[in-house]
Amino acid sequence: MSSVDTQLEELKSEIMAELPSDISVSDVTYEGPELVVYTRDPKRFAKNGDLVRDLAGKLRKRITIRPDPEELASPARAQDQIHDVIPDEAGVTDLDFHHDTGEVVIEAEKPGIVIGRGGETLREITQQVGWTPEVVRTPPIESSTVSNVRNFLKQERDERRDILERVGRQIHREELSDDEWVRISTLGCCREVGRASFVLSTPETRILIDCGDKPGSDDVPYLQAPEALGSGASSVDAVVLTHAHLDHSALLPLLFKYGYDGPIYTTEPTRDLMGLLQLDYLDVAAKEGRTPPYDSSMVRETIKHTIPLEYGDVTDIAPDVKLTFHNAGHILGSAVTHFHIGDGLYNVAFSGDIHYEDTRLFNGAVNDFPRVETLVLESTYGGRDDYQTDQEDSERELIEVINETYDRDGKVVIPAFAVGRSQEIMLVLEEAMRTGEIPQMPVHLDGMIWEATAIHTTYPEYLRDNLRDRIFHDDENPFLAEEFNHIDAGEEERQAVSDGEPCIVLSTSGMITGGPIMSWLQHIGTDPDSRLVFVGYQAQGTLGRRIQDGWDEIPINGDQLGRSETLTLEMDVTTVSGFSGHADRQGLENFVKTMNPRPEKILCVHGDEQSVQDLSSGLYHDYNLRTFAPKNLETFRFL
Amino acid sequence: MSSVDTQLEELKSEIMAELPSDISVSDVTYEGPELVVYTRDPKRFAKNGDLVRDLAGKLRKRITIRPDPEELASPARAQDQIHDVIPDEAGVTDLDFHHDTGEVVIEAEKPGIVIGRGGETLREITQQVGWTPEVVRTPPIESSTVSNVRNFLKQERDERRDILERVGRQIHREELSDDEWVRISTLGCCREVGRASFVLSTPETRILIDCGDKPGSDDVPYLQAPEALGSGASSVDAVVLTHAHLDHSALLPLLFKYGYDGPIYTTEPTRDLMGLLQLDYLDVAAKEGRTPPYDSSMVRETIKHTIPLEYGDVTDIAPDVKLTFHNAGHILGSAVTHFHIGDGLYNVAFSGDIHYEDTRLFNGAVNDFPRVETLVLESTYGGRDDYQTDQEDSERELIEVINETYDRDGKVVIPAFAVGRSQEIMLVLEEAMRTGEIPQMPVHLDGMIWEATAIHTTYPEYLRDNLRDRIFHDDENPFLAEEFNHIDAGEEERQAVSDGEPCIVLSTSGMITGGPIMSWLQHIGTDPDSRLVFVGYQAQGTLGRRIQDGWDEIPINGDQLGRSETLTLEMDVTTVSGFSGHADRQGLENFVKTMNPRPEKILCVHGDEQSVQDLSSGLYHDYNLRTFAPKNLETFRFL
Numbered sequence A, B: 001m002s003s004v005d006t007q008l009e010e011l012k013s014e015i016m017a018e019l020p021s022d023i024s025v026s027d028v029t030y031e032g033p034e035l036v037v038y039t040r041d042p043k044r045f046a047k048n049g050d051l052v053r054d055l056a057g058k059l060r061k062r063i064t065i066r067p068d069p070e071e072l073a074s075p076a077r078a079q080d081q082i083h084d085v086i087p088d089e090a091g092v093t094d095l096d097f098h099h100d101t102g103e104v105v106i107e108a109e110k111p112g113i114v115i116g117r118g119g120e121t122l123r124e125i126t127q128q129v130g131w132t133p134e135v136v137r138t139p140p141i142e143s144s145t146v147s148n149v150r151n152f153l154k155q156e157r158d159e160r161r162d163i164l165e166r167v168g169r170q171i172h173r174e175e176l177s178d179d180e181w182v183r184i185s186t187l188g189c190c191r192e193v194g195r196a197s198f199v200l201s202t203p204e205t206r207i208l209i210d211c212g213d214k215p216g217s218d219d220v221p222y223l224q225a226p227e228a229l230g231s232g233a234s235s236v237d238a239v240v241l242t243h244a245h246l247d248h249s250a251l252l253p254l255l256f257k258y259g260y261d262g263p264i265y266t267t268e269p270t271r272d273l274m275g276l277l278q279l280d281y282l283d284v285a286a287k288e289g290r291t292p293p294y295d296s297s298m299v300r301e302t303i304k305h306t307i308p309l310e311y312g313d314v315t316d317i318a319p320d321v322k323l324t325f326h327n328a329g330h331i332l333g334s335a336v337t338h339f340h341i342g343d344g345l346y347n348v349a350f351s352g353d354i355h356y357e358d359t360r361l362f363n364g365a366v367n368d369f370p371r372v373e374t375l376v377l378e379s380t381y382g383g384r385d386d387y388q389t390d391q392e393d394s395e396r397e398l399i400e401v402i403n404e405t406y407d408r409d410g411k412v413v414i415p416a417f418a419v420g421r422s423q424e425i426m427l428v429l430e431e432a433m434r435t436g437e438i439p440q441m442p443v444h445l446d447g448m449i450w451e452a453t454a455i456h457t458t459y460p461e462y463l464r465d466n467l468r469d470r471i472f473h474d475d476e477n478p479f480l481a482e483e484f485n486h487i488d489a490g491e492e493e494r495q496a497v498s499d500g501e502p503c504i505v506l507s508t509s510g511m512i513t514g515g516p517i518m519s520w521l522q523h524i525g526t527d528p529d530s531r532l533v534f535v536g537y538q539a540q541g542t543l544g545r546r547i548q549d550g551w552d553e554i555p556i557n558g559d560q561l562g563r564s565e566t567l568t569l570e571m572d573v574t575t576v577s578g579f580s581g582h583a584d585r586q587g588l589e590n591f592v593k594t595m596n597p598r599p600e601k602i603l604c605v606h607g608d609e610q611s612v613q614d615l616s617s618g619l620y621h622d623y624n625l626r627t628f629a630p631k632n633l634e635t636f637r638f639l
């Protein structure tokens, strides 16, 4: 009998000893980080609301109760009973019964009402039908990404359960080593922005954190280094993803091509956004005639192996490692990841990308941990002079620019990234129109912006608290405001908009490197009354940067043969800075300064050479911490 | 055709173009770092002394000429001819013909005479018989280690040639990577003394430097780390050994057990001493009832895979790495190892263990390199206060102690390490008796000391210049002085010596942790007129240290059943410090200070926590170098 089996036998005895004698336990297994308890008495279990919580506290494990199949009401009957129990205003849109696990997935517009105060409605359901309810939100805006992911996971349920069982046994395997050390190896994004990737290792466990690409370059993380996948992809126990941006997520599917078959831990919105962005990454590659390093089947593998965690969940991901995600304030689902190693031995946090102040979309990044000895900190704006305009001032400037353009009957075209900045600008525009600071006019959303917005509204728990509350009430959901129009009829619609009244266009790509923004420039670019407004960083080498720098000759793909025409830009060009997803130098310092206790060591990464050096020496001098500006391919040992 | 085959084809054409038309080239192959040229005209080759040298310079390769077998005189006839050519005073003791390579190994007491001025006698031999002569020294003192190694290598000639051919092709393989970096990973001996082991890696190549044990501990180097052998022993291209001490060499045979099948580069005396010490390591383990991690067949594998290099030879050991050994002054054959990476890209030197000042045995360590950007420096005596007595003063003290003991009719017993310290003390005693500073009396050598001394006299080129010259003349070889007696008749002889006149005993083990020194204490320990003199470091936890600290109850194994008796030590105990194989703090500083140009970075290793920290901060402050005190399991990237 393996050590995991012995462990499960012991847990079963312990659980049986704890439970009242009229509740049976037929089996106990691991599924991912959860302990699953099978019982022939799901209804009695549900009756006593504290049983599961008490058990979880006693065993220090996350516990799921599953009914034995014979205890379940038939789906037909259960369906009626469930509809009777759940109040109508919950807006149940789908019920999905899974006989293998005894779970019923309830999709509802208002999940809170399905759950009930302290989970009482859920317990009531189980008492009546035996099934274990699981609740998901009906997206307020229909999202093909969310529904594709959900359908795919439904269809792959069996294999997914196998994966979870295997992962569960891996997590709870016996510890083998007497040694005690903690190491971080850098595989990318050191003294550069892009290809984020790190290995966190102990004598027991190896964890890969992020696996991104480098925009504007073919450089990839050093995955083939011996300390990475050199000794085989299966030598990695777990992968953790901080957020969906491609410089952190683009090459995750490659791991499965290399033979990785373990879990990916991330938040649920990051999983969906990641899928969206990775598929777009393949699309763009195909359109540009490049051979992408993997195909869409690997994106599906990635999603299938993802174990979503919520902010604040303390989760065993290896015998000696507990993982907790915290809000990073950067984009939807972005997480500061905290690793607790051993039993109080050592703590490491990776900031991922962070925004320290609250924005309209998100609360500021969390920096409140019981302990962190080593912090790996992004340094995008870590340079000596990297102080950003206050967003309030930026918003005022944007409003002014819009009013000016409107007054002369022009249109405002804003190139924007689909994820994050677009939604922030949408919130600014919605408020400005609602309060009359700018006139009511259509805001057209083109490219992936609409889809990304839909994903945002599916996961309001991940948004700033007051915004979340507004989304819970349809009539206040700012993203549903009538001025927003999804461009979904292609060139014809763009032509009509261009020929029409003053309006605002938000379109990808954010740095004018392709995408529908090219069409908008063709349609509106020659109108001297209209205005192109940059609200995000334009990287060196992009068309956006060249336009910002004063170029007005824009190459436009004239036909399918690749012959390109040139368009002379006659619209005004304006830059409104201050809308950033990254903490500026002050924000980074504040993040560190207000940590309590402060970390002993900080590794400054994810910034160009000057930024990491400036931040590293700044933090060293001002806060007397041991700071480092690692190179790629180095290994730091702690302990 | 592989890239190596193409390369060899091209080399063959180039060589044929360079050579006079009457000299044929039948084949060209690599054997280890050498380029072997087969010819049907070995005699014509030999006639023109400059041909090979010119060719080597032009191709920038080490070149060996081999005759085609049909051009060779029969061994019977060749033997006579060779004896005719070589002057009698060369003292030829053996001729060994190898038909497969056309080599004849000539063992002689005076190799220099066999070689002749500028190699003229060797060329004369080839011109006469066609065979390629290779010369080795007849050990002036018979050494079973040397003769065992030579016989073993003779017997394994065929397999060895296969190994060399394989290694040669590896070395000259095509470079695959465009990347440029150099890394050092620490596997042991960081903030500790013992288990020396490092990995030097580039995008092309991974080299393991040293692989030792840790005396007084079971700790071994982190060989299983992914950056070491984690991805398989075959991921290592080459192993380099700095010197034979077990804290650098003990676990090399383990590599072959793990599947390593590549070359070990070291000096010839290190190869022999290493074999001696590794076999003794197995012996000691067996006697103490421990299971050693490998058996003697693995020691033979190690010797079979060894490619000996001489000090100063610049040798290709990988497509992008050249290795050069330099005298380290520490023990026989010990080497500072210099790696030149890429074409002028980067240079790294590992000091191994060094002694900076000249001693009686060795010239001081070489620190004169064209360039070294990073130096990995031993720090055994790197502590703030680690200044040693001048050896001159120590010698005077030792002589005084011996005279005192002699005057009261006592015997002097010196526990000593077989390799290095014993020979140094022998030289002190020989001179003191020759010059009359102490009376003529027998010096008995017990344990492996005699054998180690024999190995020293086999390789006089590795000894201090004036000592080397003396050994070339039998009548002046200090190790052959009449006072030295090899204890080779066991207990009976020890009893007779103990019952006899005043004398000196040098015996292993150096820290009284076992070995014949135990017998000597039994025989002489109770004589209050005799004296125990420590001349080397006594580690914490050893019996030697306890005696030094004042203990006089010595456990003696009384019988074969393991019952132990106790002996009360009544002899005087004296410590004479200052005989060390390691540079003291001043020596380490001088080694760095006189380097020109100085390295940019220094990694301080091979010292306890305090020593490496002291040396690291001392060198940083005094010479403004970037210094580090690495931990085990870290990786530093340069470039």
Ligand SMILES: [Zn+2]
Pocket: A243, A245, A330, A353
């Ligand atoms: Zn990001």
Ligand SMILES: [Zn+2]
Pocket: A194, A196, A245, A247, A248, A353, A606
């Ligand atoms: Zn990023």
Ligand SMILES: [Zn+2]
Pocket: A163, A261
């Ligand atoms: Zn799979």
Ligand SMILES: [Zn+2]
Pocket: B243, B245, B330, B353
């Ligand atoms: Zn040594």
Ligand SMILES: [Zn+2]
Pocket: B194, B196, B245, B247, B248, B353, B606
């Ligand atoms: Zn050593």
